[in-house]
Amino acid sequence: MSTITTHILDTALGKPATGVAVSLEQNSTEGWLPVAVGKTDLEGRVKELTPEPLTPGHYRLVAEIGDYFAAAGRDALYVSAQIDFVIAEAGSHYHLPFLISPWSWSTYRGS
Numbered sequence: 001m002s003t004i005t006t007h008i009l010d011t012a013l014g015k016p017a018t019g020v021a022v023s024l025e026q027n028s029t030e031g032w033l034p035v036a037v038g039k040t041d042l043e044g045r046v047k048e049l050t051p052e053p054l055t056p057g058h059y060r061l062v063a064e065i066g067d068y069f070a071a072a073g074r075d076a077l078y079v080s081a082q083i084d085f086v087i088a089e090a091g092s093h094y095h096l097p098f099l100i101s102p103w104s105w106s107t108y109r110g111s
Contacts, residue, residue, distance in 0.1 A: 002093065007110070011100065017100060021038075021067060022049065024061050053090070054090075056090055057086070062081070063100070064079070096109060
């Protein structure tokens with residue numbers, strides 16, 4: 001079984017992005033099904049997103065960055081940022097951070 005954590009950093013401000021809604025979904029024959037939801041804490045982290053370890057499969061992690069920027073009165077291009085990924089084998093930890101700004105976002109597999 002695998003676990004997921006995330007961290008969102010606002011690179012334009014050089015600070016953690018707090019209060020960002022994050023959801024985890026799994027792709028199935030019925031489409032995308034919700035697995036878990038959370039919000040980033042004061043450090044920009046969602047430490048325990050997965051209530052149970054995840055089985056192998058196709059997942060996506062979605063951060064509602066448009067709401068985050070709008071709440072601060074900042075214009076932004078993107079409404080959400082998505083990491084679409086596959087867990088091939090059970091047992092790994094996946095730390096999937098977002099680096100965001102009003103006009104871009106990126107990701108990488110952290111540790």
